[in-house]
Amino acid sequence: MKRKNLLSVRFAYFSAAFGIIFTGILFTAFVTSWRTVWFYVLIVLSVLVICLLVLGYWYIWNPYRETNRILGYSAARHLWEEIRQLRWPYNEPMQLAIDQFVKYIEKSTTLEMSKRQAQYLALQNQINPHFLYNTLESIRSEALMSGLGSVAKMCEALANYFRYTISNMNDLVTLEEEIQNIQTYFYIQQYRFDNRIHLTIQCDENDRGTMLKCMIPKLTLQPIIENAIIHGIEQKIGEGTVTIRMMLTERRLIINVLDDGIGMSKETVEKINRQMSDNSVSSKGKGGIAIANVNNRIKILFGELYGVTVFSTVGVGTDVEITLPRNTKQNRNTFWDKVEELH
Amino acid sequence: MKSEILRMNHVTCLDDGMPILDYLSMQVFEKEIYGILCLEYHGIDKMVELVCWNRQIQNGQVLFKEKLVNSMEISDNSKNRVALIGRQSRLIDDLSLADNMFVTRAGFKKFFINKRVIETQTQQLLDELQIQFSPAVQVKELGNFERLIAELLCAVIAGDSLIILWQVSDMLSSEELPRFHELIRRLTKKGKTFIYIYNHHEVLQQVCDRVAIFKGGRIEKVFLKSDEIQDYMVKFFARYAYEKMSSLKADDTEAVNNSHPVLTLNHIHVGNIRDLSFSIKPGENVLLLDKSNTILDDLMELLTGTLKPLSGTIEPQNIVERGNRSRRIALIQRDPINSTLFPQLSFLENLCFQLADKIPFFWQRPNLQKNIIKEYQSELGNLLEAPHLYQLQSKDLYTLIYYRYLISRPDLVVCLQPLSGADMYLRTHILSLMAKLRDNGIAVVVLNTELYDTLYIADRLIQVENGQFIIEHSRYHFDELK
Numbered sequence: 127m128k129r130k131n132l133l134s135v136r137f138a139y140f141s142a143a144f145g146i147i148f149t150g151i152l153f154t155a156f157v158t159s160w161r162t163v164w165f166y167v168l169i170v171l172s173v174l175v176i177c178l179l180v181l182g183y184w185y186i187w188n189p190y191r192e193t194n195r196i197l198g199y200s201a202a203r204h205l206w207e208e209i210r211q212l213r214w215p216y217n218e219p220m221q222l223a224i225d226q227f228v229k230y231i232e233k234s235t236t237l238e239m240s241k242r243q244a245q246y247l248a249l250q251n252q253i254n255p256h257f258l259y260n261t262l263e264s265i266r267s268e269a270l271m272s273g274l275g276s277v278a279k280m281c282e283a284l285a286n287y288f289r290y291t292i293s294n295m296n297d298l299v300t301l302e303e304e305i306q307n308i309q310t311y312f313y314i315q316q317y318r319f320d321n322r323i324h325l326t327i328q329c330d331e332n333d334r335g336t337m338l339k340c341m342i343p344k345l346t347l348q349p350i351i352e353n354a355i356i357h358g359i360e361q362k363i364g365e366g367t368v369t370i371r372m373m374l375t376e377r378r379l380i381i382n383v384l385d386d387g388i389g390m391s392k393e394t395v396e397k398i399n400r401q402m403s404d405n406s407v408s409s410k411g412k413g414g415i416a417i418a419n420v421n422n423r424i425k426i427l428f429g430e431l432y433g434v435t436v437f438s439t440v441g442v443g444t445d446v447e448i449t450l451p452r453n454t455k456q457n458r459n460t461f462w463d464k465v466e467e468l469h
Numbered sequence: 470m471k472s473e474i475l476r477m478n479h480v481t482c483l484d485d486g487m488p489i490l491d492y493l494s495m496q497v498f499e500k501e502i503y504g505i506l507c508l509e510y511h512g513i514d515k516m517v518e519l520v521c522w523n524r525q526i527q528n529g530q531v532l533f534k535e536k537l538v539n540s541m542e543i544s545d546n547s548k549n550r551v552a553l554i555g556r557q558s559r560l561i562d563d564l565s566l567a568d569n570m571f572v573t574r575a576g577f578k579k580f581f582i583n584k585r586v587i588e589t590q591t592q593q594l595l596d597e598l599q600i601q602f603s604p605a606v607q608v609k610e611l612g613n614f615e616r617l618i619a620e621l622l623c624a625v626i627a628g629d630s631l632i633i634l635w636q637v638s639d640m641l642s643s644e645e646l647p648r649f650h651e652l653i654r655r656l657t658k659k660g661k662t663f664i665y666i667y668n669h670h671e672v673l674q675q676v677c678d679r680v681a682i683f684k685g686g687r688i689e690k691v692f693l694k695s696d697e698i699q700d701y702m703v704k705f706f707a708r709y710a711y712e713k714m715s716s717l718k719a720d721d722t723e724a725v726n727n728s729h730p731v732l733t734l735n736h737i738h739v740g741n742i743r744d745l746s747f748s749i750k751p752g753e754n755v756l757l758l759d760k761s762n763t764i765l766d767d768l769m770e771l772l773t774g775t776l777k778p779l780s781g782t783i784e785p786q787n788i789v790e791r792g793n794r795s796r797r798i799a800l801i802q803r804d805p806i807n808s809t810l811f812p813q814l815s816f817l818e819n820l821c822f823q824l825a826d827k828i829p830f831f832w833q834r835p836n837l838q839k840n841i842i843k844e845y846q847s848e849l850g851n852l853l854e855a856p857h858l859y860q861l862q863s864k865d866l867y868t869l870i871y872y873r874y875l876i877s878r879p880d881l882v883v884c885l886q887p888l889s890g891a892d893m894y895l896r897t898h899i900l901s902l903m904a905k906l907r908d909n910g911i912a913v914v915v916l917n918t919e920l921y922d923t924l925y926i927a928d929r930l931i932q933v934e935n936g937q938f939i940i941e942h943s944r945y946h947f948d949e950l951k
Contacts, residue, residue: 199541333470375473375498377535392685399492403479403528431530431537435479435494439682439689441705447494449478 189214255292259285276317283313291345298453301372301379302338308347308370315355322365323355329372337372340379341453343423349416350383350434350446358387358444374452378432381448390438398436417446424450472499473535474631474662475520480529482515482686489515491686492529497631502653502663504677505688506670508706508893510863512686513666517633520664521551534630552624555635558616559623562609566619567591569608570626594622598655613640613762617649625661632656633664638672639803639889642762642918644934650676668892669921670698682706710897714925717904718944728752730784731880731912732798737781740767743936744781749881754903754913756927760934762918765885769916772798772883799823799879803886806866816855817842819869823877841876848872863891864898871902874911881912888922900926 159165193214200208215221262285269277290307312325359366371382402421421434428451438444475497482490489512497503507513523539531539533549560569571587591604624632653663673680682689692698703711733748741763749755759765770776825831842853874882888896904926907913915923924947932939
């Protein structure tokens with residue numbers, strides 16, 4: 127769009143022209159009224175004009191700039207949530223347009239979430255958990271009777287993994303449960319990788335008890351660990367280690383997942399961090415979807431101050447830092463409750 | 470359980486649309502010494518500014534003591550309780566240590582100052598930290614190490630939770646550095662937190678609990694104290710730099726050994742220098758390591774002719790005479806790009822500055838200038854056409870400084886702490902420029918307080934302590950020192 131079509135540009139030009147002409151008139155008036163009564167009247171009027179300009183700065187110009195900033199930020203970052211915070215619309219039609227736009231955004235978001243909920247339920251219904259567990263138990267029994275202890279253990283691990291992933295409808299679990307699931311998952315993966323991968327879990331022993339009771343979204347760590355194995359260590363020659371480091375502060379639970387795999391290029395890391403900062407999920411990019419999904423869920427549940435950060439260097443490995451609030455209470459603010467709030 | 474002092478989440482800062490900080494994320498815990506290793510300096514100034522002040526950012530959040538203090542929506546330019554200790558001293562020279570600590574701090578409102586009270590309080594703090602100072606000593610009488618301690622104590626008294634140490638190691642000798650590190654460890658036990666910014670991992674890993682690699686306006690990796698940073702630096706993060714430095718060693722020493730020395734100091738006594746003797750030959754690079762950090766400035770003044778020796782001789786006799794037009798000794802001070810260049814003059818004018826002193830009517834002879842351009846076009850390229858220095862990067866400015874002496878060909882170039890303030894890549898470039906001087910038959914003396922990378926291009930190492938010669942090593946024994 128051409129600049130001359132912008133009303134703000136036209137307004138600026140006209141204001142400048144008006145200001146110049148007004149100043150000329152005022153100057154002429156001062157000169158012609160010199161040493162007359164009207165001179166003092168003009169002085170008073172000038173003071174009033176200056177006061178009006180100052181008031182105009184506070185009551186018109188500053189709100190105008192704030193509105194411009196919010197609109198500019200929303201347009202640049204494609205984050206239309208900020209529009210809700212617009213305090214100073216230009217006029218009533220604009221206010222009405224924004225209200226309609228916000229309703230449209232909420233409806234789209236709700237629709238999208240509802241779609242996902244439906245997809246999730248459909249998927250769940252296709253997998254009958256009891257049938258799955260019973261089948262796995264049968265395989266396990268058969269393996270034990272045949273003297274294949276390792277196969278029996280693998281079946282048991284797989285059953286535990288599915289039981290955690292599919293059956294449990296709660297979206298917040300304890301860190302202890304999540305770590306147990308990770309260990310189960312790792313046990314299964316080690317069969318595939320022939321003990322080439324190792325898992326280490328580190329934390330301060332003094333905080334261990336409190337830390338393990340912290341509530342975190344279910345399946346926070348598993349996608350990250352999976353990424354570390356598939357995209358990091360699997361591509362590497364030789365053995366690899368995934369380290370989980372957990373720290374507790376007064377308000378946060380910080381979990382670092384580190385791997386010594388092949389790492390990611392600078393451009394890939396930039397793209398992932400940008401996606402997470404913008405809360406967007408791209409359909410492309412290996413590993414980016416899982417990390418972005420975890421990040422989105424954390425931000426929806428707990429706010430912008432928490433989430434995921436990725437550090438990676440080619441040849442060195444990848445560090446993923448997950449920041450969560452230190453929350454030991456089971457509360458109702460699950461992901462799907464947030465969806466219902468939006469209806 | 471740890472407490473978080475500082476957290477920066479995905480902080481982005483733009484300058485003319487270009488990112489200075491690019492989704493920078495870091496967190497610092499209380500009572501921690503958090504090291505930041507600058508592979509590149511791009512963005513580090515802005516990061517420090519954002520830690521100290523809540524300036525406008527384009528993305529992300531900054532939390533100080535778990536409270537949101539800065540974000541894209543709220544940037545109130547307020548100051549955080551952070552102290553910055555760097556090359557620029559904030560002490561007032563004409564006041565005593567106690568006055569600097571108490572009287573000049575924000576919030577001191579008394580009109581009548583009871584000297585005895587503040588000196589007693591200062592002495593208590595000094596005793597607690599096992600520091601042997603007098604509270605009444607004037608700051609201008611303190612050396613570099615003592616001044617740093619004084620700045621630390623000022624930050625402690627001011628109640629700042631977080632203290633940034635920026636390139637302070639350059640001011641300390643190899644003896645003073647461990648004592649300084651011991652002091653900051655003691656201060657962490659008293660609840661202080663440090664961000665230690667430096668450009669060499671060997672310093673940071675001595676004292677830091679964690680070391681973050683800073684490059685391109687972001688943190689790339691964070692190492693714990695137990696991690697082997699040296700291996701990662703050599704193999705990954707600074708691989709090019711280490712490979713380049715390893716290739717800078719001189720090959721042929723026979724020609725050097727047979728030549729006559731360009732400078733010989735015999736039993737020199739002056740200032741803090743006590744009975745110092747050494748010589749240097751053309752094409753040789755000698756590293757003089759001052760372990761106690763007492764003689765470097767005296768030595769520079771001696772070589773400029775400002776200081777005359779009380780006893781001893783310098784040979785050849787006229788080499789250090791002041792106003793000597795032949796300029797047989799060239800001196801490159803610390804931070805030369807800010808002190809020896811004329812940014813409003815062109816690159817060529819700066820380049821030929823020294824040469825113009827040697828050759829009469831140089832600027833009236835355009836053919837000479839054309840010859841220089843022709844000779845150095847292949848090495849300096851478009852830099853020769855730069856009309857001024859304002860747009861040039863640090864790397865190009867260092868190239869200018871060293872090529873200036875490559876052209877004017879003094880007998881000896883003395884470099885005072887040449888790598889001070891340079892990031893990893895710039896260090897490699899400076900070392901390659903010094904190697905070029907050496908390879909062109911110019912003798913180079915490097916005056917330094919630490920070894921680190923300067924050993925890569927040295928032929929000999931002379932160790933001096935308290936102004937006296939201790940020992941000399943040839944480069945064949947450098948591996949033992951590393």
